[in-house]
Amino acid sequence: MTPAYSERCNEHDGAGGVMKGGNSQKAIEIFQRMKRDGCQPNTETYTLMINLYGKASKSYMALKLFNEMRSQKCKLNICTYMALVNAFTREGLCEKAEEIFKQLQEAGHEPDMYAYNALMEAYSRAGYPYGAAEVISLMQHMGCEPDRVSFNIMVDAYGRAGLYEDAESVFEEMKKLGITPMMKSHMLLLSAYSRVGNIAKCEDIVNQIQESGLQPDTFVLNSMLNLCGKLGQFENMEKVLTSMEKGPYAADISTYNILINVTDGLAFLTGWKNCSSRFLRRICA
Structure with a gap:
């Protein structure tokens, strides 16, 4: 293997390495240099970059790379799809997140709990709690049981929309199913009642936290x-x-x-x- 070829191949690892180190701008520079040098990014490289742009709330750039992968006939795996779903989720773009979610299914990938939770979160951030509720129902219908994260997302979704009673119903359902609410669960319910100024209920939740x-x-x-x-x-x-x-x-x-x-x-x-x-x-x- 010639040094030049070895150096070019190492650029794949270089982009991922600086991303893991938190230097996103450097990762972008390496990615661009990689393509200029004629080193074709692989699935892992593209997925890393889509994830990077998603975390930076630049879903439009994440989508651009996703489409570039397709044009380059680069294989998309479930991690690639989920990186883009998460990119849209962070910005509350629930319709776009669901579109990619469906493409994931059409490509033959089976959504797992993580995938369903990401789509639920997209609807929550977009302010559509009933959309999130439909996702959790679909999740259960498909035999994928919700976890604590799933219920927390629903508590937050209803709380954001001012539907504090629905938020508490989900909280209680979680307990009935044997899932112990942790601090985040209590905090989300507290936020729901805080939004509507119900101080008595907030005090009750704080007491529940201490009693637990x-x-x-x-x-x-x-x-x-x-x-x-x-x-x-x-x-x-x-x-x-x-x-x-x-x-x-x-x-x-x-x-x-x-x-x-x-x-x-x-x-x-x-x-x-x-x-x-x-x-x-x-x-x-």
Whole structure:
């Protein structure tokens, strides 16, 4: 093997290597140089690049490479199809994601749980929870049982759409099937009720988290802090801050942004100077 040929072949591995190292721009440069040097990208190379553009929210470039593969008679495998499905999913382009999903099936590939979950996520991000519900029904019909990720996607899909009761129904169904909700599951349900300002339900969810042996993290406490602030419940904000001070989780940038936002709006609250809340006295001092 001549050195020149060896060097050209190594460009396939080079593009993948720098991608795994997080240097996407360098990977693009290597990919372009590869083609200029006459080294034809293979299935793995194209799939890596489609995935790269997908993560960069450049689905149009991912699709361009996908079509280029076809024109070059380069074999598409299930990973290639899923890289493009995920590219569209990240941008909430559910119709395009479903189109590629169908092409995957037409090519003789059997969708797995990961594939169905990706399509569900596309509908969730697009704001179509009932579309996601149809996917999970199809998934079950095809004998592919939903996992915790599947249910989390559905909780999030309904929560994003303000359908908090549907979100909770999915959450409860998950438990009935013996799938233990983890922190993310609780957080998604918390977000659903937080969107509609149901502080009592949010407090109940935080209690459920603690009762299940999980510890509320900074995200959970920030969600409660933000909701209490929006509703003007400063005594409850004080309680949340106290929990953060006593617990293992430190305040982060979001915590301070919430406090700044609430403090900035206090001047518009009628009679705020007469409020006896220790929280108000702390931040208005």
